[in-house]
Amino acid sequence: MELLRKDGEPVGHAALEPDWEPALEWTRLSGLRTLGVWAPEAAAERALEPLWHSELGEPYMRGFRVNLESGGTAWHGDFTIAYFAGLAQMAAGRLREQGALARGESFLYRALAYAQPGADAIGPHSAAFAVADQPAPLPIRDVSRRALEARSAPAGDTHTDDFEVYVPAHVLEEASTLTAGAGDVETGGILIGHLGRDPQGPDIFVEITALIQARHTVGAATKLTFTSDTWTDVRGAVALRRRGEHLLGFFHSHPQDTWCRERGCPIEQQRQCSAADGFFSEDDLAMHRTMFPRAFTVALVMTRSIRGIVPRLFGWREGAFVPRGYRVLAGADLAGRASSA
Amino acid sequence: MSATAVMETGFEVSDVTGQKVLAISALDVGATVSELVSTVIGRMRLPANDASGRPLTYQARLDREGRHLLGSEQVADAVQAGDRVVMQPSVEAGGTGPCASTIGS
Numbered sequence A: 001m002e003l004l005r006k007d008g009e010p011v012g013h014a015a016l017e018p019d020w021e022p023a024l025e026w027t028r029l030s031g032l033r034t035l036g037v038w039a040p041e042a043a044a045e046r047a048l049e050p051l052w053h054s055e056l057g058e059p060y061m062r063g064f065r066v067n068l069e070s071g072g073t074a075w076h077g078d079f080t081i082a083y084f085a086g087l088a089q090m091a092a093g094r095l096r097e098q099g100a101l102a103r104g105e106s107f108l109y110r111a112l113a114y115a116q117p118g119a120d121a122i123g124p125h126s127a128a129f130a131v132a133d134q135p136a137p138l139p140i141r142d143v144s145r146r147a148l149e150a151r152s153a154p155a156g157d158t159h160t161d162d163f164e165v166y167v168p169a170h171v172l173e174e175a176s177t178l179t180a181g182a183g184d185v186e187t188g189g190i191l192i193g194h195l196g197r198d199p200q201g202p203d204i205f206v207e208i209t210a211l212i213q214a215r216h217t218v219g220a221a222t223k224l225t226f227t228s229d230t231w232t233d234v235r236g237a238v239a240l241r242r243r244g245e246h247l248l249g250f251f252h253s254h255p256q257d258t259w260c261r262e263r264g265c266p267i268e269q270q271r272q273c274s275a276a277d278g279f280f281s282e283d284d285l286a287m288h289r290t291m292f293p294r295a296f297t298v299a300l301v302m303t304r305s306i307r308g309i310v311p312r313l314f315g316w317r318e319g320a321f322v323p324r325g326y327r328v329l330a331g332a333d334l335a336g337r338a339s340s341a
Numbered sequence B: 001m002s003a004t005a006v007m008e009t010g011f012e013v014s015d016v017t018g019q020k021v022l023a024i025s026a027l028d029v030g031a032t033v034s035e036l037v038s039t040v041i042g043r044m045r046l047p048a049n050d051a052s053g054r055p056l057t058y059q060a061r062l063d064r065e066g067r068h069l070l071g072s073e074q075v076a077d078a079v080q081a082g083d084r085v086v087m088q089p090s091v092e093a094g095g096t097g098p099c100a101s102t103i104g105s
Helices: A022-036 A082-098 A145-151 A169-181 A227-240 A255-261 A267-272 A281-289 B003-009 B035-041
Strands: A002-004 A010-013 A045-052 A060-070 A073-080 A110-113 A131-133 A139-142 A153-155 A164-169 A188-197 A205-213 A217-219 A223-226 A244-256 A298-305 A308-317 A320-329 A337-340 B010-012 B021-025 B057-062 B067-069 B086-096
Touching: A002 A153, A010 A082, A010 A169, A010 A205, A022 A060, A022 A073, A022 A217, A022 A308, A045 B021, A060 A082, A073 A082, A131 B035, A145 A153, A145 A164, A145 A205, A153 A308, A164 A169, A164 A308, A169 A188, A169 A205, A169 A244, A169 A308, A169 A320, A188 A227, A188 A298, A205 A227, A205 A244, A205 B021, A223 A281, A227 B057, A227 B086, A255 A267, A255 A298, A281 A298, A281 A320, A298 A320, B021 B035, B035 B057, B035 B086
Parallel strands: A139 A188, A164 A205, A164 A320, A244 A298, B010 B086
Antiparallel strands: A002 A010, A002 A110, A045 A060, A060 A073, A060 A110, A131 B021, A139 A337, A153 A320, A188 A205, A188 A244, A217 A223, A223 B086, A298 A308, A308 A320, B010 B021, B057 B067, B057 B086
């Protein structure tokens, strides 16, 4: 990666080690949404190739392409170099530490690609045992979207290309109650539910059915640790419900009012603070990437601030984790008939 | 339970969501749980480190016995053919937010 000042003067270089998984998962999901093909196996990953910049040419990239193929059907996903924005920020941070870039100075970046023979896309091997993919089926329920639309209302940061996510009002109420009751520390839980598809169309949607409070966590004012016992407890709860629900994401709270109070932040500044809208930190993203890499998963943040307790939903879009829209469901759950992708 | 049984028929390892599943077979009797975890994490492309670069801790939970396997245990001594072992990390949400005056996540 090349970093430049706004006037085009080169500032420095950085070697990239991108996490390709979000791009792979986004492309995987696009196959499900548009072609009805679910290809979780690594063998479906055919190639990852650079898309060269039309003016600068090779080795400068305008983006990259992920190619997948499963059962004779091939498709791809294209990504711009905006995919590397987080890595560029980290590289700029190092340049600022070295004094090459002034604090607060904005910058441009270019991504370059070079062939690397012998790169192993499959992952590590062990001499002590053999490892093979065992793709898990992805049950998808046939549910009338019209029925869900009729008893739901839009909320959040809507985007026309996103698949729909339905969140019951009681889940938001439970998350709000947990947030209010947690005092000055963060709290959290796991969102479970189903994937659905309307018999009339190929696209999928997510229907959250419940929030399972995360137990065996360690909460502090600025962090929340989900332990191995948390996951054991959650998996046990899902099994007890016997509804075939998936773990579709997590919820956690931000006690913004506590942080502001401890900082002595003026009331008017608290009212204007963009963080009170709800945000997803680097650690939050790392947590979600670790636990919920599939591109159909979501995360709910409840921010308690001077404005009250405000929900915000986040999800994957083109390999980035961003605020997204959802629909708030009222009334009883609809029963769905299970099928499989 | 014999080590030979594991070598012949194998067992499964999954992530917490059950969406990423690997079949383990042809197990060397000397293979340890630590070796299993490190290989499986890589093959599932789960992160080895958190956002700060600190190593993440993954526990291998054997559902049949309802316990976490110790890293030093030999897999063949603990796991039976047909078992499922789940990789359960200890992970942290939190961190610095976008507001300059914010102290937390």
